[in-house]
Amino acid sequence: MACYQFAAFTFDADTGQLLHQTPTGQTETYLRHKVSLLLTYLLTHPDQVIHKDVLLDALWDHSEYRENSLTQSIRELRKALGDSAQNPQFIRTFPQRGYQWICPISEPDHQDAPKIAKAANVEKAEPQEAPPATQTRRFSKPVMFSGLLAVLILIAGFWLMQSPATVKSPGMHHKTGLVVFPMLNDTGKAEFDWVQLGLADMLSVQLNQSNTLTVIPPALAKAWLLDAELSWPALPAQIRTLLKQRGYEAALFASVRLHNKQQVLTFQVIYADGRTQQGSMTYPQLASAMHSVSHQLKRLLSPDDTHPLPQKSPAIAVQTLAQGRSLLQTQGAQAARKYFEAAHILEPDNLWTQIQLAGTEVLLGQWQQAAQRLQALPEAQGRHEPALYAAQRYWLGELSYRRGEPDATALTQAAVQAAEQSQDPQLLIQAYQLQAQLAWNEMDWEGHQRLTGQLIAILGKGQALRHDADQQFYLGRPASVGLERSPSNDLAANQVRLFKALNFYRQLGDQPRQAATLLAIAQNDQIDPPIRESSLSDAIAMYRQLGQPYELALALIYQGFYLMQSHQGGMAEDYFAEARALAEQLGARRLLLDSEFYLAFAAMDQGLDLQWLGKHPQQAQHLARADQAFTELLKKKDISPLLQANIALFQGWIAADQHNMQRALQHLDRADSLANTLNLPLTQGYIRYSKMRIHLSQHDYTAVTELAKFPMVTRLEAVYAARAYFELGHPEEATRVLTHFRQSLPKQWQSEDEQRLQDYRRTIQGQAITLPPEPKAHLVYCESDWL
Incomplete structure (x- = not known):
């Protein structure tokens, strides 16, 4: 083991471990x-x-992105070392060179190996272990398209949610907990990029049908890597x-990889206890042979498994479905749909192909077809x-939620029950996320926090926060119209993880989660x-590129709301109007009400x-237009x-600005009753x-102090x-009020x-x-x- 010491760092070149004293x-x-x-x-x-x-030739394969990869790697290394390009202590840059x-540095010290291994708390493998043959490979060039929040929800539906399997002795009959990582495309051909997620995802689905395996699919495995701040491929340790x-x-x-016109699957099963099993399988088409591949792996992992060999599907249909599942996690639903449609025809x-197709139709706004x-x-x-039944229940619930239908809560509860009965953790994730969204909309902070806690326990905070981050600002979702926010939201703590998540997804070329993280940052x-x-x-x-109208409308409303904080109502109105048009096109009732509220x-x-504020005086025509729009909105059933x-x-604000204080107080009394x-x-x-300001203008100072x-x-x-x-002649009390406020709410x-x-x-003096x-x-x- 080669260990280098420099400054306050010790670096283990074999494991990639960097210790900082x-x-x-x-x-x-x-x-x-x-x-x-x-x-x-x-x-x-x-x-x-x-x-x-020289560095590119030594460390990177030939591709058009390798210079960017070198730059990114230098940036990451400097960050890990706390180094600066402007004032370097470790790495000096020579421009264009x-x-x-x-x-x-100290020379490699092999005697430090035991100390490093102990610090990492990693058990060494048995002597026969060799690192994966493709360990130095990286993901092939991603196709740079866009993703969005709803795609994240769909992908999360393929994640597993179940209490971790207990590790027992090999002789006992129990479910083996198996984590399936994304596959590496070692063919050297971009047309095989779909194997990374699509083929790996299909293999995890096949393996999960075993009576003796609890399988974590690639999407959740990637989430765990993020939570542990690891990149992929990771080292065996x-x-x-x-x-x-x-x-x-x-x-x-x-x-x-490819060999003699055959597709070769080379695998390693890495055990927590240090054991390793490895091998390879060769088929003309791996996708069509996935039933056989999964069966052989089941027998390897669980010799007592008596589950029969799955029924074989047409080769081209299986590969097309796998390509669709891969695209769903890179380019989104619009790119994946044509593959699901082709698989359905074949x-x-x-x-299951119909379920996949229906899910993409929900995301793409084709709601009648999906229903x-x-x-x-x-x-x-x-x-x-x-x-299958649980997946159907989930999408019916999701569709009802997006439409703003009154039975969305009941359908979501039915989806949760079906997922629990199916004992399929990946479907539980979907149902719980939808249930958490409904809890947020109802301002059930306790329920939302409980459900988010369950997600954190399984996904890790780095991923569960992605779900929670969607709601971090109290008007972040149009369904959350109002001023309230969850008391458990820690925005300052979350921002660090959001940037880490964004960097992680960029490294993996995961466009859907990139887009979701960008909106959460906003x-x-x-x-x-x-x-x-x-x-x-x-x-x-x-969102525009993906052509998913519901998510686009949500983002447009938030953009408009953001502009409203600087009183740019004219610009904001354009965004709200586009969101309303999309809501009308979709038949999304709640979204339509929200967009009309924001237009007013x-x-x-x-x-x-x-x-x-140095802006315009009162514009009577706009006030009248707003008041009329609010009045019409209140008539909606x-x-x-x-x-x-x-x-x-x-x-109440409109009436007060029109100097109709009696009417203003009537509106505010109604608002107070509803808020209470x-x-x-x-x-x-x-x-x-708002009432205080009216009473101040009327010189009714006692009424103000009563509200205080x-x-x-x-x-x-x-x-x-x-x-x-x-x-009222009490400057001491005025001083006390402001002093107490400064102490209790210093940020304001x-x-x-x-x-x-x-x-x-000075008055007191x-x-x-x-x-x-x-x-x-x-x-x-x-x-x-918004100060």
Whole structure:
């Protein structure tokens, strides 16, 4: 084992382990395999200026992306070492030439091997183990298309969700926990890229039919790699560590190559206890032989398995289905659909192909076709195959949810029950995610947190957060209209993992999850605005390319909402109008209501007096248009109480700006009643300070102080209450209110609040001051987060 020491680092070239000794202890990182090879090459050629072509020839296969890969690997290596290109301590860049290792190093020390192995907590394999033959390979060039959130939901449906299998002794009868990693395309031909995910996914489905195996499919295996901050291909020692952490017994690592016009599957089964089984199988067409491949692997892994050999399907149909499943995870539903359609034509009685096709139709907005296809599945055969029935139940629930139908909750619960009865963990993931979305929409924070906790336990936080990140901002989904947010959301902590996830998916060429992560970054208000804006723009562009109208409408509404924070109602209205057109086209009831609400919101923004912010004075025609739109919206029979509460609040703002204070208070009283019934504390805070501002304008300061007796959750409540106490001749109380607010909600404290506090203190000292009018209540739409 070659171990290098430099600065405060110790690097194990065999395992890719990088140890960093710090004043507070020792940190451990496993470098991506290509980055590990790069560091080893630099360490073995210290002080030499190594031309980039030399590095490319030594470490990379020939492809058009290899220079980008070198640049990315240098960037990753510098990040792992805490190095800077501007002030390098380890790697110096010579523009247009190459790189030089400049840090003094110790020669390889083989005696350090036991210490490194102990630090990594990795059991060594038996002597006969050899690393996978394709270990230094990487994924073939990805096809650069777009993905989106709904594709993530669909892919998540192929993930497994089940308590990790307990590792028992080989002699006992139990289910072996097997993790199937993506296959490597070792053919040298881009047309075989589909084997990486498509063939691996089909193999995991076949293996999962065994009575003695619990199989983790490639999509979930990739999620685990992300959570462990590992890249693929990973080293055997890293795989064993991952297996032990997850409580699984074995992992399947395979590659596909060509030999004498035959397709060769070379595989290794890597066990957590150090054992290794390896071999190869040769067939003219691996896709058509997948039933035989899976049967042989089952016998290898579970000799007692008596499950019969699966029925063989037409070769071209199987390969076409596998290609579709692969494209679903790289280019999205639009690219995958034509393959599923072809597979259905080739094998019309294959019900799983029909389920796949229906799923893509849901994602592509072809809802009537999807509903007809799902409802036409034979009930008897579905009941005979519990997993098939559960998949059908899920897509019916998902379709009902997207349509905004009242039976979405019942259908989702039926999907959960069917998934539990099928004992198919991958279907449980789908159903639980949909159930968590419904819990969020109903502001059932406890239920949402419980379901997210289940996802974290299985997927790892890096992936479960992807699901939770969709809802991180309280108006991130149009279904979450209003001001409330989950108290358990930790946006600051999540942003770190979001960027790690985005980098991971870019390395893997996983476009659907890239798009989902970009939208989640845009929704996280702890991230710098320029990054959020570019992420949102990229996400919308991806959704347009994919042609998935529902997800596009969601992103458009969020883009419009983002613009509303800077009072760009005219620009926002264009986005909301496009979202409404898409909702009408789809027949998405709830989405249509939400888009109409936002259109009225944008009209209100264009009409309110915003001179305080250096913008336009009141525009009466826009205010009238907004008020009429809100009134028409309230006439809709399926409008939710939550939406009604927000409309009442906004109509209160409109009436106040029109100086009709009596009508404004009537709207606000109605909003308060609804918010109290729905238990919306933040919304009630907005309502209270809106009433306070009206009472201030009427010089009814006592009414303001009465409202100040409630717990303050917004900045303007404190500002208005302090002003009322000052006008009543109690500057000490005004000072106390602002001081308490600064201590309890420091993130909302602004410079003008400090000026107010100093003014009130000067009054206490006997100085005469003149205070300007307080800002109007409608100037900040989301005060608690958009400062």
